[in-house]
Amino acid sequence: MPEMIFRVRWPDGKETDCYSPSLVIRDHFTAGEDYPVAKFIEKADAALTEASERVRARYGFPCSRALGQLQVIRQTGSFFLDRSDAQVRVLSFNS
Template identity: 70%
Template sequence: MPEMIFRVRWPDGTESDCYSPSLVIRDHLQPDMDYSLADFLARAETALTEASARVRARYGFPCSRALGQLRSLRETCGRFAAPEDSRVRVLSFH
């Protein structure tokens, strides 16, 4: 199953590499796009849950790394005080 790393820039200017076990992330996020924190998190949750389900269908167990990435994204999004004004930029896929 092809995996993908997507790089994001958080509202405070820091950047992170994020993991997806599937290319399905491309169906939910686009490079060079800004998303509100809530929209970004909803899209990432949908994509990573779907990716983990694909792993489950193929190998018989969910992708713990995708679920861990989702947990990390939730924690990071929770650090920002004004989520409605904060933007996350998807920088690239690789």
């Protein structure tokens, strides 16, 4: 499966590389787009869960790295959920 790194900028300006075991992440996000934090977390949940399930279908077990990445996204995003104007920008995709 082709892996992908997607780079995001959090509302505090910090940039982070995030991992996906599948290119499916591109079906959920667009490079250059801003997403409200709650929406970003929701979309990341759907994308990384789908990617992990693709790994399960192919290899018989879920992708623990994708699920770990989702936990990091949830944890980081939780710091900004009380700010209604906070946005996460998806900067780029690299495979």
